[in-house]
Amino acid sequence: MKPSFRNLARPVATAALLIVGVAGAAVLPDDRADIFYSDYKGGGMDIKGESVLVRKKFSEQFAVEANYFIDKVSGASVDVLSQASVIKDERKQKSISVDYIHNKTQYNLSYTNSTERDYISNTTHFSLSQDMFGDLTTVSLGFTDSRNKVGENNGTAFTPKIEWLGSSYSRSFTAGVSQVVTKNLISGVTLEVITDQGLLSNPYRSIRFVAPGDPLGYGLGSQIYPKTHTSTAVEGRVKYYLPYRAAVSGSYRYFDDTWGVRAHTAELGYTQPIANLWILEGRLRYYTQNHATFYSDLFPFAGSQNFEARDQNLASSTNYTIGLKATYAFLPDGWRIFKRGTVTGDVSRIHFKYNDFRDIRDYGIANGYSPGTEPLYKFDATIYQIYLSMFF
């Protein structure tokens, strides 16, 4: 089996849209240019990210934003089931987004293309948001369409041999309401329903089943996923302004889908500005999910179920994150055409632990672990981000 990296890249098309798809209220944000670097280290992987973003208004009603993002992956992830080989791969993502305001309505249209050797995704997004009731309420509606081509690299990282296996597409509908509650408190609720169809599994991951005749004690097989998937997520959030000039925020999201996964996400954030120069932020995140109905770490025999998966994303797991961020305005009052310039450093630490996904890399029958008794997998990841933002 080839080492997997795609699972890290595939949902990015949806995630990336957040850069471009969120409509604001009444006034377009300032023009800006950002240069961004990130480094994710964890679970045997090292992923470096680089990005550039430029946003410009062409009138008080019309703005365009363009973003380029590149991910470079190296490492060996936990689901390399044969001898570990170095993964080296690259994902390039380009997106363009247009905002238009007319009276109290803001429209957004965006297009994103994400390309890597074995996966291509094209996503279009449209949303509108409307200010109502004295601009205290903002109602938003959004629609996203994503078409993906799924392939598998049957060669090596350095001499690839791509086989295109199929395609998938995804549609999502979002509805949200944001409400100013008092002069110190804002709140929001968002509902998103996503439907996918087509080839939805990661070809680099395999299931395993008990096979007493095999030297490992288990055999490997292909994952078989349902051809459709529908999910619903609801998130509520609040943000409160503290009298000494700081902000505290909280959010909770409930997720449910047709594959039997139910998840809860809770976040807490605190923002502390210092004069006009610094903004310090801390955040905590707690996540927990149960496993998909067709997931198992070890199936009793080959073909025991119609649908079978051993993808760690569908396992029962919990993760905890702590993050710290500091923004320094090195140009607090601007310089020439720039209104403001800031530099930001951000460090996050995530602890992942799985309740029914086992680490089978170094633990096998040879060192006394019969299949299904290997230690449960857990790992830590550290994420560094540094970026420069110029506002003009």
Added chain:
Amino acid sequence: MGKLLRVVVMGLGMLQGACSIQPWVKPYERDRLADPIMSWDRDAISGAYLDHIYDSREGSRGATGTAGGGCGCN
């Protein structure tokens, strides 16, 4: 779907016209809400990047964007 969207938007528009709920937070009281520390997501690249990290390692997705708040000018 397009028709449904149009109906919903029209409905919301009519609702806004018909209901005259007086804003209880006056526009001249919105200075704190216009403060950048009160925005939902100040740094778009970073926000999207972290969402992407979670989306690609977790079995859930969606509902993480927000619009609204701010000074409400215009």
Added chain:
Amino acid sequence: MQDSTPRFLKQTAMALVLLAGTAFAADAGGPAPSFTLAALTGQQAALSQYKGQVVMVNFWATWCGPCQQEMPLLDQMYKKYKPAGFTLIGVNVDKEAPAVRELMARKPVSFPVLLDPANQVSKAYHVDEMPSSVLIDRKGEIRYIHRGYRPGDENEYQDRIRQLIRE
């Protein structure tokens, strides 16, 4: 004089009622609520001292983007029509003066800027949008209220001002 006392009482009562904003709503067609506010310099200024002129009262804040956008255009308008009997009064609604001082030092305007940190005048004028511009005729009646600002609105302001000046 025996006359002045009852008149003085009547005027005070009227002013109190206007400021209370009850029956006399600050809408187009009604009398403009009178007010006295301090300027950045500390000097007091009253709306009544401009009676006989066409007055535009512009409500703005340092944290309001569109307000900043229209300031230079308002300044131009003020300089142009002042000789014809027009005056523009900026009423700033920020809760604290330092930000206003700093902004006015960086981007000064020639028209008077008064401070309304307690928001009493904003309430009396039923300001429901930022920015808001209220046009008052020579007789002290509110003739027009413009809410918000979009590029091009200054043309509308000028048309209305010219119309009121000609009266």
